[in-house]
Amino acid sequence: MSATTRHETTIEADPSLPTVTVTRDFAAPPERVFRAWTDPELIVRWLGPKDTPMRLQQWDARTGGSYRYTAERDGEVVASFYGSFHEVRPSLRLVQTFTFEGVPDGVSMDIISFDDLGGGRTRVTCLSVLESIEGRDAMLASGMETGVIEGYEALDELLAAG
């Protein structure tokens, strides 16, 4: 599998649990993929939809740290997000919280695992846990799919560029 292979993004919503599981393989070893998730200079180059670049106000990717960022379109802030880094376990696992400020009472806990597939490949599994099935369904209905898929495609390119 080469870096130019299109990878499939799987988004699964458990019918009976308030969770979403996103699974995606990347053509780079866990250390590099993990770094793209935690380094403030790299995360801004791929996360989220293509037409709304993110701008970091705060990004402290260590256990007990926190983050805040905005998404901008044509130079205007269209959305703000914040959360905490509950756990940063290098090259293996991230546990983060996440709130979109447009839904101030909404919050998800995201458990992101980086599994070494060998041969310079990594499977990233992001399990988002919400407080209710309704909250989960609202998150799915918000159009997260486009942002996830476009972001992961940008990450493919970033990883291929080295």
Next chain:
Amino acid sequence: MSATTRHETTIEADPSLPTVTVTRDFAAPPERVFRAWTDPELIVRWLGPKDTPMRLQQWDARTGGSYRYTAERDGEVVASFYGSFHEVRPSLRLVQTFTFEGVPDGVSMDIISFDDLGGGRTRVTCLSVLESIEGRDAMLASGMETGVIEGYEALDELLAAG
């Protein structure tokens, strides 16, 4: 209702969701109850089982802050815990993450609401969300009930003392 009335602690585990809901009334207004949950000098006076006092290594109760504490018995550390304060909304709501280091992959997200019942009374509802029903059941089986009930009784006394 006076501060000396015994209050009932309700612990509910949803059969179909990976959640635990603990509900408890306190004989003090939300501002005071919230402060007992966030002030480092107060939290150590009530949280957890009576025979294992807690010692804070870190306690930064603001949105984006974090905490770490140990439980000690006869001067020896018997358990360690850490987490983040995702959101601190004064007198209304706390969203925290929580890991018992004895189960390093276990994590819960706790959404704590402080509802003003009037007449100087507050209902505290703590919704813990875990990633799986199995994780939730393990938390219940760990004996959390004793710690919650004894802690809340200590908090009653703290609030009654003013």
